[in-house]
Amino acid sequence: MKRLRKSFHYAFEGLGYVIKTQPNMRIHSVMALIAIALGFIFHVSHAEWLALVLVIGFVMILEVINTAVETLVDLYTEEFNHLAKIAKDTAAAAVLCMAIVSVIVGIIIFAPKVLALF
Numbered sequence: 001m002k003r004l005r006k007s008f009h010y011a012f013e014g015l016g017y018v019i020k021t022q023p024n025m026r027i028h029s030v031m032a033l034i035a036i037a038l039g040f041i042f043h044v045s046h047a048e049w050l051a052l053v054l055v056i057g058f059v060m061i062l063e064v065i066n067t068a069v070e071t072l073v074d075l076y077t078e079e080f081n082h083l084a085k086i087a088k089d090t091a092a093a094a095v096l097c098m099a100i101v102s103v104i105v106g107i108i109i110f111a112p113k114v115l116a117l118f
Helices: 002-021 023-041 046-076 082-115
Strands: none
Touching: 002 023, 002 046, 023 046, 023 082, 046 082
């Protein structure tokens, strides 16, 4: 039980580190809160909630992984290395791709609801 508690503690420390040090994670968090608020305002369906939770979760997970990749690359080398650049850029690209997908999901869910107001 003590090991499990320590594991959770370390995981929350990692999450705290990402939130404190990564401006993009803070942006993703604000956007997630906006999407959640809109979900309540527009009374989205269970399926729409599922889609929102999944895309929000994937963006957050990928941002954490991106931070881990960037940290490991920086630990490995401080001087410019083309392969290190590729590792960092592709990890960031994964976050970008998922963020784009999440925006598309948000548009699919919320655009008809917003347009119905007019």
